[in-house]
Amino acid sequence: MTRTLPQPATEAIDLVTVLQALGDPVRLELVRTLAKEDEPRPCSIDKYDVEISAPTLSHHWRILREAGLTTTFVNGRTRWVELRREDVHSRFPGLLDAVLA
Numbered sequence: 001m002t003r004t005l006p007q008p009a010t011e012a013i014d015l016v017t018v019l020q021a022l023g024d025p026v027r028l029e030l031v032r033t034l035a036k037e038d039e040p041r042p043c044s045i046d047k048y049d050v051e052i053s054a055p056t057l058s059h060h061w062r063i064l065r066e067a068g069l070t071t072t073f074v075n076g077r078t079r080w081v082e083l084r085r086e087d088v089h090s091r092f093p094g095l096l097d098a099v100l101a
Helices: 015-022 025-035 054-067 085-091 095-100
Strands: 002-004 070-075 078-083
Touching (some): 015 025, 015 054, 015 095, 025 054, 025 078, 025 095, 085 095
Antiparallel strands (some): 070 078
């Protein structure tokens, strides 16, 4: 059984919150990694090129999810994350492309 963690509705995604989330170098690197693929990736620390602890990574995932940048799915004991590219683009066209360029 898969469930999705709470996240803002598309119309509730706020520009200031998105920019604050992307303003952290670790979170920006996580978003860049997610942007390279169009499918969910596991949330585990060994899947990303960042030198932080697992609890710190979880904190960054929460910030990104609450900003509306990512969706987190829970399937059993595994969490998967994907970029909400279309949702962010519908609110702020071109923002992700500009930030990730």
